[in-house]
Amino acid sequence: MAETNLVTHPSRNLAMELVRATEAAAIRAVPFIGKGDKLAADGAAVDAMRAFLATVEFDGVVVIGEGEKDRAPMLFNGERVGTGRGPRTDIAVDPIDGTSMTAQGRQNALSMIAASERGTMLDASSVFYMEKLVSDHHGRGVMSLEQSIGDNIRELAKAKGKPVGEMVVAVLDRPRHDGLIEEIRSAGAGTRILLDGDVAGGINAARYETRIDICVGIGGSPEGVVTACAIKALGGFIEGRLAPKDEAEAERGRAAGLDLDRVYDADGLVAGDDTMFIATGVTDGGLVEGVRRKGPIIRTESIVLRSRSGTLRRITSDHLADRWL
Numbered sequence: 001m002a003e004t005n006l007v008t009h010p011s012r013n014l015a016m017e018l019v020r021a022t023e024a025a026a027i028r029a030v031p032f033i034g035k036g037d038k039l040a041a042d043g044a045a046v047d048a049m050r051a052f053l054a055t056v057e058f059d060g061v062v063v064i065g066e067g068e069k070d071r072a073p074m075l076f077n078g079e080r081v082g083t084g085r086g087p088r089t090d091i092a093v094d095p096i097d098g099t100s101m102t103a104q105g106r107q108n109a110l111s112m113i114a115a116s117e118r119g120t121m122l123d124a125s126s127v128f129y130m131e132k133l134v135s136d137h138h139g140r141g142v143m144s145l146e147q148s149i150g151d152n153i154r155e156l157a158k159a160k161g162k163p164v165g166e167m168v169v170a171v172l173d174r175p176r177h178d179g180l181i182e183e184i185r186s187a188g189a190g191t192r193i194l195l196d197g198d199v200a201g202g203i204n205a206a207r208y209e210t211r212i213d214i215c216v217g218i219g220g221s222p223e224g225v226v227t228a229c230a231i232k233a234l235g236g237f238i239e240g241r242l243a244p245k246d247e248a249e250a251e252r253g254r255a256a257g258l259d260l261d262r263v264y265d266a267d268g269l270v271a272g273d274d275t276m277f278i279a280t281g282v283t284d285g286g287l288v289e290g291v292r293r294k295g296p297i298i299r300t301e302s303i304v305l306r307s308r309s310g311t312l313r314r315i316t317s318d319h320l321a322d323r324w325l
Helices: 003-008 015-032 038-053 099-104 149-160 175-186 198-206 221-234 247-255
Strands: 059-064 088-097 110-117 129-135 168-172 190-194 214-220 237-242 276-281 292-294 297-306 311-320
Touching: 015 038, 015 088, 015 099, 015 110, 015 276, 015 297, 015 311, 038 088, 038 099, 038 110, 059 221, 088 221, 110 198, 110 221, 129 198, 129 221, 149 175, 149 214, 168 175, 168 198, 175 190, 175 214, 190 198, 198 214, 198 221, 198 237, 198 276, 214 221, 221 237, 221 276, 221 297, 221 311
Parallel strands: 059 088, 168 190, 168 214
Antiparallel strands: 088 110, 110 276, 129 214, 129 237, 276 297, 292 297, 297 311
16 A cells, blocks of 8 residues: 555554553463463463453454364354454464563563464464574565575575574574574574564564564464564565474374465565554563563553555553553
């Protein structure tokens, strides 16, 4: 849509309403930070997010949620949320991305929601892991999962006009990435090792003001779809390829209609033109600050991305503590 149309015919921004749900989930998780009980933290965040989603004027279907209905009593895959009136939407929810980080009091825990038009999100729930490659817009046409990480680093460095030695690549700290980390360093680039949170790592790789140039490696496939919603709003580059852990999972993926050999681009992961990504910090991190108690108020910081308008908004909200505690 042309810029003039955005000005003269602005559309309703559902993301600005969904942020209330991520704020609520983040606030409710605070009493459990550093207390060692990740299930209690997640339960409190799920309850709060679902309660606020029920008030939003939209007809949402949870494509990526807390799990299958028999294992997740709320926000399960396939659950209908919202008032049932308004835009028909696919949503992905993660009341706490980083339950272990929350329980241990570590950084980078987020409450997240992603949304797009109905029927546009890839349902990759039958294959848990996905290989991902993310950067800003310079990666389009020069990077690919079909290339080695060394070639990707060199091609992106050339496109960005910077020395390979100044390139920084974010990778999850997992044993499966030991060889990948060695390849990155052998190419001459530096690494940013992430304890958890490859969604935030991917978003930071696509943002112009961060030091991360690339986020790469195998992480959750639901997180890959969520990241794609954000990357489309940032105008960045993402590719994903499903990585089943064994033949039984591969067979389940094929039975669900997934192409295990396909390299999915942003449109393959989320086909919608109006994608949204909303996150509120639970604990402090590189993307947003965590929830803070300041005297009589509770302060939250959120990030709201929307592809249709190409906007990134930061929202700082002060909530009266006596309404929440």
